[in-house]
Amino acid sequence: MHFRRRLLVGSLAFVALALICVIVAVAATAPVACPAGPWARASAALQPPSREMLAGTDDIGRSVMCTTLYGLRTSLGIGVAAGAVTLFLGIVVGAVAGFVGGWSDLLLMRVAEVAHTIPRLFLAILVAALFEPRMIGLVLVLGLTSWGMLARIARAEAMALSAREFVLAASALGLSTVGLLLRHILPNLYRPLLATAGPTIAGAIVTEAALSYVGLGDPDSASLGRLIATAYPFMESAWWMSATPVAALVALTLAFMLLAEVPNAR
């Protein structure tokens, strides 16, 4: 049973990684497959999928494949950028709070709690109202509000590490607190990092798509959420307008959610 479980967990993680590689590769072909960019009209409006237009065309004659490819790039970009901010903050805050302890622990964990409490989508909507709806604002909002959970896990791990012999030995040899953090604590926090990276990126992708769906996304970039919203009135008459962006978004979200299984596979 144990062996079978490992095999399946391993395969789920493998599927996730393979799916991400495929999606990244497909998204990378966008400038080659659609050199005219996402907004260019390619043929007559509302054409069903054919040999020339693989995914059909939308209500104003744009290739659904091209708009989806560029939408995927936006989703991947926002996911990776917001994920990077989140993971950096979560790991650093968690390590400092757990290893240094005392007042910094109390303060940092209180801040983590507040950051975790803020309703993310609402803050993004507020920022869209105050500033132009731009990608950078969204990346910051998502990155600055999602690190609370990781910080909590990293803190517990850092606390456990601080009592380990190799850390005590390094400390006894005279390594400073900062040196200990950089050399011994942070490198050993890869497990919580791996476990949270996938869901964090998936969360950022889902929020960006939802914002674009309700019309508050960055108007300059193609977005899967906006594609799905514009395709909705044609749901019955032109199913292909919805099908490709929905499939792309579901596959992308699923791949990053399943990535959380990677640490279990080792």
Add this chain to the structure above:
Amino acid sequence: MARPIRGAGSSQAVTRGTAPRATLIALGRRAALGLFTIWLVATVTFVLVMAAPGDPAALLIGEDGDAQVQAHAAQSFGTDRSAIVQYAGWIARLARLDLGTSISYRAPVSAVILERLPATIALMLPALLLSSATAAILGLATVPRGESLNGRAAILMAAIVSAVPIYVLGHLFILMFSLKLGWFPMQGLSDPRSSLSGLLAVVETMRYLALPTATLAMSQFVVLWLFLRARAIEEISSSYLRTARAKGLTLAQTYRRHLWPNIRLGFLHFVAARMGSLLAGAVVVESVFGIAGMGRLVVSASLARDVPLVTGIFLMAATMVVVANIAADALTIFFDPRLDEGERGAL
């Protein structure tokens, strides 16, 4: 400590007597922390508004407005004074629950929000109850006897369902149940031409609410179910459950009387912690189904750059999240049999 955790039985001991002082102090501490959190959120909001280009006064009357009118607006907004004074004034007004005046509605923000709130609550509350009840019942009914291949398949299925965006779920429901089958209306909360009244009107509203509620509940259900399932698996090999089985209880009785009382508080906290996600879901669902609630209001206000209104709804949403967490803490303090014993030992 040697006493087994009994769950339901011992929790009544607390509610019957007067609340012990320790309980009140713990509750007070939670409430103070909640207020502190809301203050921090308000401060972050203020910093954001200050950092934003243009001032709200100019937004109210437009860029080419009369200079005198602009000066008057600046004065009424307080934008001609220093940031510290404005901050103090704003916090003082918030403390009096004064959220300012909406630019697009030309009415107090609190009045505009309160008018839209009932629709959002009518959507969220049934979705919350439906999703947690279904998750609890199904979660307990499908506890596996250990790690299994089926369990992994269940997780994969759940992951696929939860990867479907909530608005796509809504589209699918509309396609199936409104357009194809014609069972439910696809937009709004009522038919403006309908002349139903009394009970019939309520039934009619429920028909309008069915699909949005189902959509919101479905998007929450999967996550709740996975959480409950994981907690149940953690508990399943505990000796108290083995003892309960050994003394002759059926599996269903064991789960109901011994497993559920031990995991329900954790479940409650998890449900409360997902308040933000429920609110976010309501924003999207209201957009999909054209329901005039708080969620659609915040989107249209943001598009119209109605900063006071968006700020008010943001603070309201943050408060709802904080209150949900405090409520879960309060229920834990009252109903956790373990806390109960500890306090009795302390008194």
